[in-house]
Amino acid sequence: MKKILFSFFVFSLLLAGCKNERMDYTKKTEIIDKAVAVLQPLNGSSVSGIVYFKEKGGTVEVIADVKGLTPGEHGFHIHTFGDLRANDGSLTGGHFNPTNMKHGGPATEERHIGDLGNILALDDSTAQYVQDKIAFTINGTNSILGRSVVIHSGEDDFKTQPTGNSGTKIAAGIIGIQNYEQ
DSSP, X not given: XXXXXXXXXXXXXXXXXXXXXXXXXXXXXXXXXXXXXXXXXXXXXXXXXXXXXXXXXXXXXXXXXXXXXXXXEEEEEEESOOOOOSTTOGGGOSBXXXXXXXXXXXXXXXXXXXXXXXXXXXXXXXXXXEEEEESOBSSSTTBOTTOEEEEESSOOOSOSTTTOSOOSEEEEEEOEEOOTTO
């Protein structure tokens, strides 16, 4: 009888260790609502700066602070790839355009998602850009993370296809996740 009780006890312990508990392996994703790109010069320019992106309410606010530009308007775009290995910016690809639209300006309905318009440089070679209600996202389908932000030597005319005839790429930065502590 003791042998039977002992065997039952051992068997019960084994079953208790095998209880049917479901593990939750669902991926918990963090919502990223801030991104940043540090601009580096391309094609021998001396342009530098920083571009901040903040997502809120389904749109993205873009704030840029740039130095070293010639006075006037300069094309300002999100490009498809964040590949800055080439000093001329040629590996950044075309404007970010996942919806296959024609090139346009930020105020036109039909445009590339990456068409930010122009950034205006003052006589002191500095430029600030603030725009909200931008159509891309930091998270989700039209995410800009890992892509590049590019400044061109000339003004975007919002008409010439597919680039706006804005000239040479003179600065670019890879868009990455912003450190929330800074």
